[in-house]
Amino acid sequence: MKLAMIGFGQAGGKIVDKFLEYDDRTGSGIVRSAVAVNTAKADLMGLDRIPQENRVLIGQSRVKGHGVGADNELGAEIAEEDIDEVQGAIDAIPVHEVDAFLIVAGMGGGTGSGGAPVLAKHLKRIYTEPVYGLGVLPGSDEGGIYTLNAARSFQTFVREVDNLMVFDNDSWRQSGESVESGYAEINDEIVRRFGILFGAGEINQGDEVAESVVDSSEIINTLSGGGVSTVGYAREEVDKTGSDDGGLLSRFTGGDEPEIDTAHTTNRITSLVRKAALGRLTLPCEIEGSERALLVLSGPPQHLNRKGIERGRKWLEEQTGSMEVRGGDYPVPESNFVASVILLAGVSNVPRIKELQQVAIEAQDNIEDIRSESEENLESLVEDDEDELEPLF
Numbered sequence: 369m370k371l372a373m374i375g376f377g378q379a380g381g382k383i384v385d386k387f388l389e390y391d392d393r394t395g396s397g398i399v400r401s402a403v404a405v406n407t408a409k410a411d412l413m414g415l416d417r418i419p420q421e422n423r424v425l426i427g428q429s430r431v432k433g434h435g436v437g438a439d440n441e442l443g444a445e446i447a448e449e450d451i452d453e454v455q456g457a458i459d460a461i462p463v464h465e466v467d468a469f470l471i472v473a474g475m476g477g478g479t480g481s482g483g484a485p486v487l488a489k490h491l492k493r494i495y496t497e498p499v500y501g502l503g504v505l506p507g508s509d510e511g512g513i514y515t516l517n518a519a520r521s522f523q524t525f526v527r528e529v530d531n532l533m534v535f536d537n538d539s540w541r542q543s544g545e546s547v548e549s550g551y552a553e554i555n556d557e558i559v560r561r562f563g564i565l566f567g568a569g570e571i572n573q574g575d576e577v578a579e580s581v582v583d584s585s586e587i588i589n590t591l592s593g594g595g596v597s598t599v600g601y602a603r604e605e606v607d608k609t610g611s612d613d614g615g616l617l618s619r620f621t622g623g624d625e626p627e628i629d630t631a632h633t634t635n636r637i638t639s640l641v642r643k644a645a646l647g648r649l650t651l652p653c654e655i656e657g658s659e660r661a662l663l664v665l666s667g668p669p670q671h672l673n674r675k676g677i678e679r680g681r682k683w684l685e686e687q688t689g690s691m692e693v694r695g696g697d698y699p700v701p702e703s704n705f706v707a708s709v710i711l712l713a714g715v716s717n718v719p720r721i722k723e724l725q726q727v728a729i730e731a732q733d734n735i736e737d738i739r740s741e742s743e744e745n746l747e748s749l750v751e752d753d754e755d756e757l758e759p760l761f
Contacts, residue, residue, distance in 0.1 A: 369566045369584040370400040372466045374458070376487060377443075377480025378411040379504055379551075380404070380472040381418065386559045388417035396567040401461040405454055405487070407446055407479045408435035424457050426450035426483075436478035440517045443482025451490050458491075467584040468498040471529070473521075476506030476514035481521035488528035498588060501529040502562065504554075505651075505724065507537040512731030519728030522721070531591040531713060533562070534598060534651040536720055561601045561650060564709045568664045568698050582664050582696035587711070590662040590694060595714040596721075598651035602643035603707035604636060606671050630673060637665060637676030640708035641683060649712070652720055659714025660692040667706035669699035684710065 375384035381404035391399050404418045407427040415423065425433060427446035436442045447454070469491050473480030484501060491499045503525055506514040526532040540554050568582040591597065641663060645655055661684050665672055681695035 369398065369467050369568070369587050370465060371398055371468055371470045371566060372401045372403075372458070372461045372463065373399050373470045373472060374403045374405060374454075374487065375418070376405050376447075376471055376473040376484040377477055378406065378408065379474025379477065380480045380484070381406060381411060381415055381423075382551075383472045383502070383504070383555055383558055385415045385417050386555050387563065390559045390563045392417075394563070394567065396563060398563065398566045400466045403454075403457045403461075405447075405457075405479075405483065406435075407431050407433070407443065409433035411435070422457050422460070424454055426453055436482070438476075438478045438513055438517065440478045440482030440521060443478040443480070444486050445482075446479075447483035447486035451486065454487060455490070463495060463497065466497060467588065468500055468530075469495070470500050470502055472502045472504075473525075474504045474506070475518040475521040475525070476504075476510060477517065481517045481525075485521065485524040485528045488525065492528065492530075498530040498591065499528075500591060501525050501532040502558075503532055503534050504558070505534060505536045505538065505720070508727070510537075512727070515724060516728040516731045519725050522724070526594075526596060529594075531594055532596050534596055536651050538720065539648060539652050558650070561599045561709060564601070564666055564707055565599060565662075565664060565711055568666070568696070582662070582694075582698060586662060586694050586696065590660045590692070590711055590713050593659060593714055595659065595716075596651070596718065597711060597713040598649040598653055598715055600644035600647060600649045600710040600712070601707065602640045602647055603705045604640060605705055606668060630675070633671055633673050634676035634679065636671070636706060637673070637708070638679045638683065640665070640706060641680030641710065644708040644710045645684065645687060645712075651715070651718060653712075653715045654717035655688050655712055655715070657715070657717055658688040658690055658712040661688055661690055661694070661713065662711040663693070663695035664709045664711075665695075665697040665706065666700050666709070667703050668701055671706045672697045672699060680708070688712070 373384045373387060375381035384402050387399050388402055402418045403422045404412055404415055405424045405426060406412050409425055412423040412425060430446060471484050471488055473484035475481045488499050488501060505518050535558050537554060663681055663684060665677055677695050677697055681693050685693045
């Protein structure tokens with residue numbers, strides 16, 4: 369699937385930068401064009417791979433390149449005011465060559481959480497291609513203002529995109545881990561999962577042909593209908609020499625290309641499907657009730673088979689209760705792993721979102737109380753007891 373990726377804010381720009389690195393390393397060809405938008409000049413300068421001409425600094429007349437300081441209302445206002453500058457970079461994208469737009473943003477800060485929904489609304493008004501969001505939720509230890517930003521941004525972003533794929537930092541940060549190293553690992557995890565998903569059908573496979581092709585239309589159909597999506601991932605290393613615990617069949621077959629035991633391959637695939645669905649999702653949720661699902665298996669072609677994929681797909685149907693479960697594979701001959709990626713779309717039983725909203729409501733109430741108390745304290749400080757002084761105006 370070929371995407372025009374727009375990283376909005378610091379986190380969004382870094383993740384899109386990481387997608388470009390993934391493309392270079394794997395030859396996936398996912399990112400047809402990449403743009404970074406920010407109110408902070410330093411954040412744009414810190415990117416490695418997004419072309420200079422595609423780095424858009426907005427809000428210069430208001431914040432002078434210093435960012436919006438976690439004020440996502442200001443971030444949204446600046447995005448509205450400077451949308452033509454963003455559109456100028458998007459105009460250079462060969463839209464006829466992309467399958468969709470993907471706006472990537474951290475939802476706890478100011479620029480991305482405020483600006484990403486504004487850009488999504490703008491793109492949907494102009495283009496017929498789907499506009500997706502990839503939103504990153506802040507950890508619960510990042511503070512009330514970031515939680516409040518995320519809750520408000522989530523509520524807005526999900527309504528403006530064709531589908532919002534979510535990654536929850538709270539589920540991935542390791543205890544005792546530094547913020548910088550933690551975010552670097554989280555970004556790697558985001559790109560690994562979504563890279564395999566969006567890379568299906570785009571890998572240069574040479575003469576290898578997938579038994580059950582996954583292409584961009586399968587992804588688009590799974591994401592259609594809006595709502596929130598999460599992604600599961602599991603992988604297992606394989607022995608490409610053909611031994612690989614292959615059982616009796618692999619031991620007694622001769623030839624230059626040892627055959628892999630079909631039953632073993634099928635069992636591995638179904639096991640990986642279960643691990644991907646029931647392990648750590650990008651947004652933890654109950655998979656029952658998911659409206660749609662897509663299963664993608666990647667790896668060396670001799671370790672993939674239709675029977676395993678079909679069995680995994682049927683298991684997903686049973687677990688989700690959905691009749692819209694698609695599945696397929698794409699061979700990656702040089703890979704040392706078989707990987708299973710599951711996209712669950714239209715999820716609704718998400719405790720983390722409800723928790724986020726509750727914490728945000730409490731933070732909002734606290735902020736209003738603090739502001740009110742602050743005004744009263746200021747009044748008591750500046751007013752003289754006898755009311756003898758007069759202000760200038």
